[in-house]
Amino acid sequence: MKDKIVEDLKREFDVRSCIGITKYKTTLEENNSDDFLQHLKEELMDAALYIQKLQTKEEQLPKRSLQFNGEPEIDDVIAALKKAKERGYIHFKPFIVNSQEYPFESVLRMNLI
Numbered sequence: 001m002k003d004k005i006v007e008d009l010k011r012e013f014d015v016r017s018c019i020g021i022t023k024y025k026t027t028l029e030e031n032n033s034d035d036f037l038q039h040l041k042e043e044l045m046d047a048a049l050y051i052q053k054l055q056t057k058e059e060q061l062p063k064r065s066l067q068f069n070g071e072p073e074i075d076d077v078i079a080a081l082k083k084a085k086e087r088g089y090i091h092f093k094p095f096i097v098n099s100q101e102y103p104f105e106s107v108l109r110m111n112l113i
Contacts, residue, residue, distance in 0.1 A: 040090065 021027055084090045096102075 017027070024031070081090070081092075085092060092103075
């Protein structure tokens with residue numbers, strides 16, 4: 001038995017890899033010159049923009065559960081980020097607002113549901 005969701009994502013990775021190899025003329029495995037932490041930071045900044053866009057769009061719609069076109073619920077996103085953090089792939093500092101510290105989970109939950 002195979003999980004269709006996993007298989008779909010694997011296909012997307014394959015397509016993305018082919019596009020990247022064509023565009024950059026190298027594989028991620030062979031590329032040892034890029035600043036991958038900077039790339040990750042920029043991707044996370046883009047993610048924050050997407051969240052803001054969805055929040056803005058969500059404010060214009062009647063209140064409902066946050067689920068867009070089969071995308072994961074915020075709890076799933078937080079769980080995935082926690083797992084990546086536990087494995088040492090990413091690191092989040094607490095957000096500080098008016099001298100109050102907030103863990104990244106609480107910031108992701110703000111105004112989303």
